[in-house]
Amino acid sequence: MQLLWQILINGVLLGGLYALMALGLVLVWGVLNIVNLAHGALIMLGAYACYYLFTGFGLDPFGALPVAMALLFCLGYLIQRCVLNLVIRAPMFNTLLITFGLEVVITFLAQMIFSADFRTVNPSYAGANFLWLGATVPLVRLLAFGVALGLTFALWLFLDHTALGRAIRATAQNLTAARLYGVNPRQLYALTFGIGAALAGAAGTLYGVVSQINPYIGSGLTGKSFAIAIIGGLDKSIYVLVGGLFLGIVEALTALYIGPTYTDVISFGILVVVLIVRPTGLLGRTA
Amino acid sequence: MKLASTLALSVVVVGVLATVPWWGSAVLVQFGINALILATLAQSWNIIGGYTGYPSFGNSVFYGLGGYGVAVGMVQFQLPFAAGLALGVFLAVLFAFLLGLPVLRLRGHYFAIATLGLAEVMTAIVSNLEIAGRNIGLILPLLKGDTLFFELSLALLVITTMTVAWISRSRFGFGLIAIRENEEAAAVMGVNTTLYKILGFALCSIFAAIAGGIHAYWITYLDPTSAFDITLNVKMIIMAVFGGPGTIFGPVLGAFVLSAISEVLATKVTSLAGIFFGLVIVAAIVFMPRGLADLVRRFRQQGWRYFQANIQAHRV
Numbered sequence: 001m002q003l004l005w006q007i008l009i010n011g012v013l014l015g016g017l018y019a020l021m022a023l024g025l026v027l028v029w030g031v032l033n034i035v036n037l038a039h040g041a042l043i044m045l046g047a048y049a050c051y052y053l054f055t056g057f058g059l060d061p062f063g064a065l066p067v068a069m070a071l072l073f074c075l076g077y078l079i080q081r082c083v084l085n086l087v088i089r090a091p092m093f094n095t096l097l098i099t100f101g102l103e104v105v106i107t108f109l110a111q112m113i114f115s116a117d118f119r120t121v122n123p124s125y126a127g128a129n130f131l132w133l134g135a136t137v138p139l140v141r142l143l144a145f146g147v148a149l150g151l152t153f154a155l156w157l158f159l160d161h162t163a164l165g166r167a168i169r170a171t172a173q174n175l176t177a178a179r180l181y182g183v184n185p186r187q188l189y190a191l192t193f194g195i196g197a198a199l200a201g202a203a204g205t206l207y208g209v210v211s212q213i214n215p216y217i218g219s220g221l222t223g224k225s226f227a228i229a230i231i232g233g234l235d236k237s238i239y240v241l242v243g244g245l246f247l248g249i250v251e252a253l254t255a256l257y258i259g260p261t262y263t264d265v266i267s268f269g270i271l272v273v274v275l276i277v278r279p280t281g282l283l284g285r286t287a
Numbered sequence: 288m289k290l291a292s293t294l295a296l297s298v299v300v301v302g303v304l305a306t307v308p309w310w311g312s313a314v315l316v317q318f319g320i321n322a323l324i325l326a327t328l329a330q331s332w333n334i335i336g337g338y339t340g341y342p343s344f345g346n347s348v349f350y351g352l353g354g355y356g357v358a359v360g361m362v363q364f365q366l367p368f369a370a371g372l373a374l375g376v377f378l379a380v381l382f383a384f385l386l387g388l389p390v391l392r393l394r395g396h397y398f399a400i401a402t403l404g405l406a407e408v409m410t411a412i413v414s415n416l417e418i419a420g421r422n423i424g425l426i427l428p429l430l431k432g433d434t435l436f437f438e439l440s441l442a443l444l445v446i447t448t449m450t451v452a453w454i455s456r457s458r459f460g461f462g463l464i465a466i467r468e469n470e471e472a473a474a475v476m477g478v479n480t481t482l483y484k485i486l487g488f489a490l491c492s493i494f495a496a497i498a499g500g501i502h503a504y505w506i507t508y509l510d511p512t513s514a515f516d517i518t519l520n521v522k523m524i525i526m527a528v529f530g531g532p533g534t535i536f537g538p539v540l541g542a543f544v545l546s547a548i549s550e551v552l553a554t555k556v557t558s559l560a561g562i563f564f565g566l567v568i569v570a571a572i573v574f575m576p577r578g579l580a581d582l583v584r585r586f587r588q589q590g591w592r593y594f595q596a597n598i599q600a601h602r603v
Contacts, residue, residue, distance in 0.1 A: 022314045029396075035396050035399070035400070061301075063556065083569060083573070085602055085603050086573050086601065087572055087576070087601050087602070088601065088602070088603045089600070090394060090572070090576055090600075090601040090603060091576075091600065092395050093342045093399070094528075094572050094576050094601075095572075096342070096396070096399060097521075097524065097525065097528060097568060097572055098568065098569055098572040098573070100521055100525075100568065101565045101566070101567075101568030101569040101572070102565065102569060103565070104561060104562070104564055104565030104568065105562055105566060105569070106565075107561075108561035108562045108565065109562060111561075112562075119393055129309045144562055173291035180461050186602045188601055189603060192585045219517070223403070223407060226400055226404075227404070227405070259415075261411070261414065261415055261422075262411065263417065264407060264410075264411040265408055265411040265412055265415075268404045268405075268407040268411070269404075269408050271400070271401075271404040272390075272401050272404040272405055272408065274394070275393060275400065275401045276389045276390065276392070276401065276405070
């Protein structure tokens, strides 16, 4: 029972980070109808931004987070403005392939610049933890969990309660109508992809704090983000949180009761089953 | 007339290719085997992706099952190579039927992601199977004979391409194309869409599985990550799309051109080859989204305006 409680705590803390990873993917998917296969590569860049800000400038990882987000926002804005806007009305399959091309370019550039070595971000409080109701809670993971929840909430506030957020949601629903109300789609698409990339940057910063990083982590993280997006559904950003927590807990339980090598079978198995049984996600509207 | 000249040219090209092992260097023959296998994979993907319009990211599962059929058959049961191939093809077709039924109900993004998920699940399952050597893999008996493997791969590519040529002018193929263009309309016209899609999926699984079996026996080693490699799946898609999906010779042309380019680059700087591969994908989707086959046809009429027209058509 004690062990189960600890596993649940671990799963929930991991799930918060998972949700943040998928949040940018879901935003871009929902608004631009682009399934961004380069999303994991952007998370990887966020992790490296954190690493270099920490080792180079001595910036605390949580202080580096806004900087990494700003950097990734600029990169995302440029990618959408210069490349993806040129193909956005092409068949969905072409946009899927082009983001794969971007993923390849980013990964190999990262390998050339950062080298393939494993890196870790080790702030002084990295090993700190405390006991809560008999379970050990690592401080870093709790902080990461808190930031992930905060950013998810902030995105929801932004999309629901600001003019720009409403413009983004309006464009997702009906591009022509949004245009008639004065929305400039080139600009708006670039801003949306930029925000998606910034969220990936934030997720990467937190990932760098809790785990080892190298240039090849991207594609695996894209896969996980997919699973979370599909499990939660694409309707509301809040649902991503459910998908993330669900996957985090299921993975932790699988590792305990079935074996750590089976976590991928279970998470991708759930992905496939959910797609077949409820393609709109566990919480999504039935079509 | 046009058909006759195309046929004659194909026979000459295949005839010349078949002589390569007798005058080419060892490096050229090995490059040739890889290129022929990739071309076969791109061509088999063409059936489900190009003609039927279902962008499968799970064809590497067929390739992996074909490889494991040969490896498990030869190593664990001491079967001959041909029997191993038959086992691999059986496994792949079984997979196509059992999982095609639920997965082919999905469309667009959802189909692509579900097949991607299936590929991940297969990797994980096989790396936990005792009979398949878990995640360490299996070592196959050594057969030195690049000439044999070259001719086998060439024959497989020819048969696959002939099948695609048959599809493009048969009632079955028209059914697949109708599904690609408008699935509801196809159903209304009396096409049994479920049956056609599953048959298309199973057909491409056969060729991908044989390609996987030949490759496994050739390199004499197989492990789950390389057998079910997602990158391989993306490669076959890129090659088919680069050449021209839904055409008979486009995927083969795309596979040869891209293999040659990355081979030349890989001998110079490996990481540059990777970056180049990514840039080619990005540039190809932006400037020639319908592939080389369409470029060759339209460039003569339109000149450089062809590229501009492609961007104009798809930008926001």
